[in-house]
Amino acid sequence: MKVSGYQMFWLISISSLIVFSFLPMHLAVEQARQDGWISILLGGMIMLAATWITLRVCMQNKDKTLVGFVNDLLGTVLGKIVVVFYFLLWFTQMATIVRGMAEFQNLVMLHNTPMVLILLCMLFLVAYAVYRGGIIAVSRCAEIIGPLFVLLLYVQLFLNPQDMDVKRVLPIYADSGWLAILTGTLHSFNYMVDPSIVLMLFFFAENKRTASRAIMWGTAVAMLWGVLATLVLVFVTGPRIAAELVVPVYSLTKFVSILNFVQNIDAFYIPFWLFGAFIKLSVGLFILSYGISEWTGFKNWRLIAWLAAVACLAFVLFSAHRIELSNTLKNAYLIGLVYPALYIVLPLILWMLGSLRRRRKTTNAA
Amino acid sequence: MIRFLLRTSVLMLLAGAASGCTDFIEPNQLAFVMGTAVDHADDGEIEVSHQIVIPTQKSGPFGGSGDSDSFVVMSAKGKNVFEAIHKVQKKMTRRLMPSHRQLIAISEQYFQKDDVSTLFDKLNRDPANNLRDITVLVKGDLAKNFLLLDHPMEHLSSIATGKEMEINGMNRFSTRQFIIDSLSEGTRPLVPVLQIEQVKVRSKETGPIAALSGFAALNKKLKIAGFLNDAEGAGAVWMSGKGTFHAITLPWKNGKDTLSFRLTHLRRRIDSADDHDPQRIVLTVMAQAYLLENTTSLDLSETHYMLEVQKYMNDKIREDLQLTMDKVQEWGSDVFGIGEYLHRSSPYWWKSQKDDWDHKFKALDVTVRSNVQLRSVGASGTSFN
Known part of the structure; x- marks a missing residue:
């Protein structure tokens, strides 16, 4: 199974944009008001750096996935334990995305459709794509969906020219101050992109050099969109409304009115968002099931994919009944400890260990 | 055969759900x-x-x-x-x-x-x-x-x-x-x-x-x-930066004849007075004017008459708008967004002032200036009478 650099770009940019359009803007603007874009920009730079570090780790271990090289670097026992945390992360991420998708459908369009039906449709499709073609099927879908999805998200930002007032972003800094801006960053940066999927995906890249470039570009495209979207949001709604909007990107599409004729285009955007969510979920399911198969030594990862999808469905249905379980976005332990550890600290440790080992090898050889 | 049946039944189930039949309107x-x-x-x-x-x-x-x-x-x-x-x-x-x-x-x-x-x-x-x-x-x-x-x-x-x-x-x-x-x-x-x-x-x-x-x-x-009222309201809309075009009719100096203009490209600008004192505000309204009716005997193809009319028009507009401004200020309702201007230009000063802005707005010294350009005198020079 090989993925080209071009496909890698779309896989990463779609995965990042889906999370980006879903969570962090609200979390940042809520804290920093009209300076939310600074929070997003800072968070974006942190995540770009995290992606870069992750890529260093991957370049050192080109011939193995995360499960393989963690064992080499940290030893079998510790390695296995660390990987379990990544599995949990990907699993909860899938659950968050798929639940967010289903709840949103219930809120906006399908008021009476049972949630389980929406979940079933999506998860069946995702599991089927992974089952039939693995990462190849997913990346080919991404190649088709990607350009449309990314273009539409960018176009959407410029459909509100008559309602934009650039001055609404002023005064910069004075109203919020560093504390609010940094709190906004802290709350949001973990939800911007997910560099940890690169740890698995990179193994499948055809050409490692072009793939690493594609991954950086894919992340940067999502970052740029996030900063622009936050700015546009403040331009259109002003800081006070922006802080209250839970699904700001959707609300932006509701405001669009071109010549009093093109209106209510949200019906057009929701399907594309669903396409994107499909890619994100498939990538998540694939790396999760492939990782588990390597971890356990049980070769049939296709079967694991089905089981993981069922487990995800069960978890979402279970957590939907417990509001405290499904609203952990601002949990201090998660955003302050768990996510940064998995996204930044661990890759950093792996990178240092890898460099040390390489240096020792060269000195030994000499 | 069993496989075929299984597949068909899954497809049927999905078709029902995917088309949102439960929310069919x-x-x-x-x-x-x-x-x-x-x-x-x-x-x-x-x-x-x-x-x-x-x-x-x-x-x-x-x-x-x-x-x-x-x-x-x-x-x-x-x-x-x-x-x-x-x-x-x-x-x-x-x-x-x-x-x-x-x-x-x-x-x-x-x-x-x-x-x-x-x-x-x-x-x-x-x-x-x-x-x-x-x-x-x-x-x-x-x-x-x-x-x-x-x-x-x-x-x-x-x-x-x-x-x-x-x-x-x-x-x-x-x-x-x-x-x-x-x-x-x-x-x-x-x-x-x-x-x-x-x-x-x-x-x-x-x-x-x-x-x-x-x-x-x-x-x-x-x-x-x-x-x-309608005329004051149109002025307030202009001064609050929400207007796009507007029409005015002004009595000429002799009190008998009138001049009517269409004003387009309405804009306004708020500045602090020269000494950057946030208590003294200058609000400048800008527009492009097109003369559409003239019952005076002025020949407006002559440059000096055009200049005279432009100056007179600006003076009148300024007077009218200042009256509206004073009236609204008395009510203590900052519909012009002057507070928002101060918020953006002197954010730290604003922090200490924003409470009870309605009351403080009353005491603000706001001067209206008018900078309307006479763009065209229409399709004829002198009036036909």
Whole structure:
């Protein structure tokens, strides 16, 4: 199974944009008001750096996935334990995305459709794509969906020219101050992109050099969109409304009115968002099931994919009944400890260990 | 064979679910809400009325069964917006669909007796609403009565008012703008005011028509601070940066003749006075003027007359707008967004001043300046008389 650099770009940019359009803007603007874009920009730079570090780790271990090289670097026992945390992360991420998708459908369009039906449709499709073609099927879908999805998200930002007032972003800094801006960053940066999927995906890249470039570009495209979207949001709604909007990107599409004729285009955007969510979920399911198969030594990862999808469905249905379980976005332990550890600290440790080992090898050889 | 059956059954199940059959509503099961009215009701309740199109009765502007059949107004009382709307829904055979609403009318009485800000939550929270519709105030009558009116040209009074605002260049009074203004600390909302007038539209027919009759300035608590008439209102709209075009007629120096201008490209700029004192504000209005009627004997193809007219026009505009400014300042309602300007230009000073801005706005020294350019004197030089 090989993925080209071009496909890698779309896989990463779609995965990042889906999370980006879903969570962090609200979390940042809520804290920093009209300076939310600074929070997003800072968070974006942190995540770009995290992606870069992750890529260093991957370049050192080109011939193995995360499960393989963690064992080499940290030893079998510790390695296995660390990987379990990544599995949990990907699993909860899938659950968050798929639940967010289903709840949103219930809120906006399908008021009476049972949630389980929406979940079933999506998860069946995702599991089927992974089952039939693995990462190849997913990346080919991404190649088709990607350009449309990314273009539409960018176009959407410029459909509100008559309602934009650039001055609404002023005064910069004075109203919020560093504390609010940094709190906004802290709350949001973990939800911007997910560099940890690169740890698995990179193994499948055809050409490692072009793939690493594609991954950086894919992340940067999502970052740029996030900063622009936050700015546009403040331009259109002003800081006070922006802080209250839970699904700001959707609300932006509701405001669009071109010549009093093109209106209510949200019906057009929701399907594309669903396409994107499909890619994100498939990538998540694939790396999760492939990782588990390597971890356990049980070769049939296709079967694991089905089981993981069922487990995800069960978890979402279970957590939907417990509001405290499904609203952990601002949990201090998660955003302050768990996510940064998995996204930044661990890759950093792996990178240092890898460099040390390489240096020792060269000195030994000499 | 078993495999085939299994596959087919899964596909059938998915086809049912994927097409959203459980939420299946045909367009002929929808009731399009074009206007909504909010009125005060006793016992702390609120009365919400929806103006709903009857699609089967709706015909083109010429012929057909007449305008009076093309809509119904359904209303109900409730403790909040949702309860009232839900009661309306219960009386309906079709699902209410507010996505295409043109206008929200709130009665003067509701502004006085209730808290308008409580309406926003429902508007913002429920994704079925768009915030593109216009918010207007109905003066001297129930907002519901406005919805009940017929209009001689249009099918619905709410569409008529929407078009009237649009065609006269007032397209910055959406509900979204209203909410932004009312939430910001340094701007107060300026709301278009409708009044129901008796108008003779045909030789045998005199009927009530709702016409735009000015603007209302609101204070921090969204109570009405005062009403501006049509001319003052247009000036206030210009000074608050929400105008697009405007027309004025000025008496010439001899007091008998008049000059009329069309003003386009309306803009305004707020500055602190030369010494950067935030207490002294200069508001400059800018526009391009086109002379469209001239009953004086001036030959405006002559440059020095053009300059004289331009200077005179600017002086008059400045005087008029300063009067409006002083009037609004007395009410303590900063509809011009001067507070917001100060918020942006001197944010730290603003932090200590923003409390009780309505009161401080009264004491502010605001000077209006006018910088209108005479662009064209029209298609003829001297007047024909």
